[in-house]
Amino acid sequence: xxxxxxxxxxxxxxxxxxxxxxxxxxxxxxxxxxxxxxxxxxxxxxxxxxxxxxxxxxxxxxxxxxxxxxxxxxxxxxxxxxxxxxxxxxxxxxxxxxxxxxxxxxxxxxxxxxxxxxxxxxxxxxxxxxxxxxxxxxxxxxxxxxxxxxxxxxxxxxxxxxxxx
Amino acid sequence: xxxxxxxxxxxxxxxxxxxxxxxxxxxxxxxxxxxxxxxxxxxxxxxxxxxxxxxxxxxxxxxxxxxxxxxxxxxxxxxxxxxxxxxxxxxxxxxxxxxxxxxxxxxxxxxxxxxxxxxxxxxxxx
Numbered sequence: 001x002x003x004x005x006x007x008x009x010x011x012x013x014x015x016x017x018x019x020x021x022x023x024x025x026x027x028x029x030x031x032x033x034x035x036x037x038x039x040x041x042x043x044x045x046x047x048x049x050x051x052x053x054x055x056x057x058x059x060x061x062x063x064x065x066x067x068x069x070x071x072x073x074x075x076x077x078x079x080x081x082x083x084x085x086x087x088x089x090x091x092x093x094x095x096x097x098x099x100x101x102x103x104x105x106x107x108x109x110x111x112x113x114x115x116x117x118x119x120x121x122x123x124x125x126x127x128x129x130x131x132x133x134x135x136x137x138x139x140x141x142x143x144x145x146x147x148x149x150x151x152x153x154x155x156x157x158x159x160x161x162x163x164x165x
Numbered sequence: 166x167x168x169x170x171x172x173x174x175x176x177x178x179x180x181x182x183x184x185x186x187x188x189x190x191x192x193x194x195x196x197x198x199x200x201x202x203x204x205x206x207x208x209x210x211x212x213x214x215x216x217x218x219x220x221x222x223x224x225x226x227x228x229x230x231x232x233x234x235x236x237x238x239x240x241x242x243x244x245x246x247x248x249x250x251x252x253x254x255x256x257x258x259x260x261x262x263x264x265x266x267x268x269x270x271x272x273x274x275x276x277x278x279x280x281x282x283x284x285x286x287x288x289x290x291x
Contacts, residue, residue: 029188029189029190030189030190030191031186031187031188031189031190032186032187032190032285033184033185033186034184034185034283034285035183035184035185035212036183036184036213036215036281036283039215039280039281040280040281061280061281063281063283066184072190073190084271084273085273155280156280157271157280157281157282158280158281158282159281159282159283159284160281160282160283160284161283161284161285161286162283162284162285162286163264163285163286163288164190164191164264164286164287164288165288
């Protein structure tokens with residue numbers, strides 16, 4: 001009798017162990033995530049010009065801002081005004097830059113382009129809608145008065161900031 | 166040919182999405198184990214493959230620096246790792262300290278073509 005009952009009891013115990021549940025816990029909290037979507041490359045269409053314009057052989061850097069809750073953060077994006085790496089430059093470099101909304105996860109975010117505030121080389125945008133926004137940064141450097149940039153490696157940085165309001 | 170090069174460049178440079186996260190949005194300043202010193206706890210998540218170091222800073226409402234203490238001002242956070250950071254501020258600076266920020270640091274000789282530095286600032290809860 002015991003020989004017949006014991007396997008059944010053991011199987012019952014095993015089946016209860018197999019059915020154990022493993023919890024997965026997660027929390028969604030207010031935050032801002034800055035993602036570098038595209039790094040950016042300077043094109044050199046003429047000897048005196050370096051630009052991230054696609055039509056001139058460059059690639060504009062794209063930064064994505066993800067915010068979980070609306071009205072918690074503002075974005076500050078600064079286009080370059082100096083090279084962080086370059087050969088010795090004896091003349092003035094004239095910088096021009098522009099920050100534009102490239103893609104949005106919510107159609108109403110396209111209003112950011114009209115609502116943005118510009119000062120110096122900074123574009124400030126209140127992130128008033130929850131979701132993801134992609135900002136495209138165009139940067140152009142002109143050397144002297146049509147002077148040729150010396151050969152070498154050039155690098156400049158865009159600063160993407162997310163400040164809690 | 167030009168279009169092909171542009172497409173290729175875009176593909177090569179946009180292969181990996183790389184992110185920086187600094188939470189919570191509104192950290193609290195609470196009494197630390199040292200009298201007259203307040204503490205806050207924040208978490209840095211590094212999903213930027215091109216960045217290993219982040220600089221911590223505390224600022225007032227005008228983004229002027231405020232004195233603070235942290236185990237390391239420039240911290241090493243490996244790719245896809247989280248690090249808890251304890252930031253200490255003097256109790257007398259409680260009202261001055263408004264923002265606590267983490268800023269990515271790009272290595273000069275990293276060999277990457279990084280064009281973007283990221284800086285996220287949380288605001289102390291009042």
